Amino acid sequence: MFNSQAPNPDDLPTSAQLVKSTVISVIAAGVLLVTVVMPSEYAIDPTGLGSAMGLTEMGEIKSQLAEEAELDRQKDQNAGESLIAPQAAPAPPEGSSLLDRIIREFGISAAYAQDAMRQDEVSITLQPGEGAEVKLVMLKGAKANYAWTANGSKVNFDTHGDGGGESISYEKGRGAAEHAGVLEAAFDGNHGWFWRNRTGDPVTVTLKTDGAYSDIKRVM
Template structure:
């Protein structure tokens, strides 16, 4: 056995001294809690000391990061539990009506005795165009490409003499009838064969 020297009772702390030390330690702990722990960990700064020391900002950042992490986790959980969206029904195909003009094509012919004249006209709207070609079988003719409408009996486009054929594009100057007049100045009958293709509503033999 080792002999241990016990301090005399006079050197031992009294009960009051122990209580005082305990109170000082508790007060120190409370001060540290209020001025350091709460600001640094939770952003709570009742005394304002934590903000001066920069601890409050650190605590606010920690709390913000914790809130963001919790929100992200909640969103992931909700997404995992949410039912899969139903497939969208197939969109119905919408067929737009074409705004292009309705084109048509025709072939027509007129037979002219010597000295006789006849014409063929097309019902056209202003700005509409028609590709045309005509050929004379058996001779030549004089031609007059022109138009008319109510209130206007004649609008000339072009004239020709002793022609065996012609072709081009006829563009309507207004809504009305547009076409060709042919006269046979020869001594024998001739036949004019006309082909048209384009934007018009009607082909009409006028004579």
């Protein structure tokens, strides 16, 4: 029989220390997800480190093999259907998609997993007096980094959003050569930029975006 001595309260971790350890663990898991797991498993490389370490190529090979295996499975299934009575199509395996696998393995939200890795670059040439509008399709609270330049010229701009009967103006400017920042959606809908060329010469606007949005489109 052994007698155990109660631990000294001073030796136990505090609540603040436990919270700090949890936060560090979550951040570390997120870094590993973006820099290692996603490039090597799904060929998604938002940081570029996956390509530098050869992980993205590994993910591309895995994705290609998975697609070929699925095609073979479908061929075998179709061949079998000609020999047996028709049956109801089997339900897709739970978590078979990339999105479901990420959610299941890392516990992140569906909206974030779907949109967080999007990156785009758009160039639009505006004639004198002409305007153009580009919008990102975003969920409320989603964020997107952006940077646009008039490539040596200047334009007037209006950063705004609309959707579900709501509208908002985030920022306006006149005679701006460039602009950059983070666009956070105030509600579900379309959020983006309108530019107008008030100079006497054509102006090319180049927009670069990355973040949590599902689509980018030119509205006008």
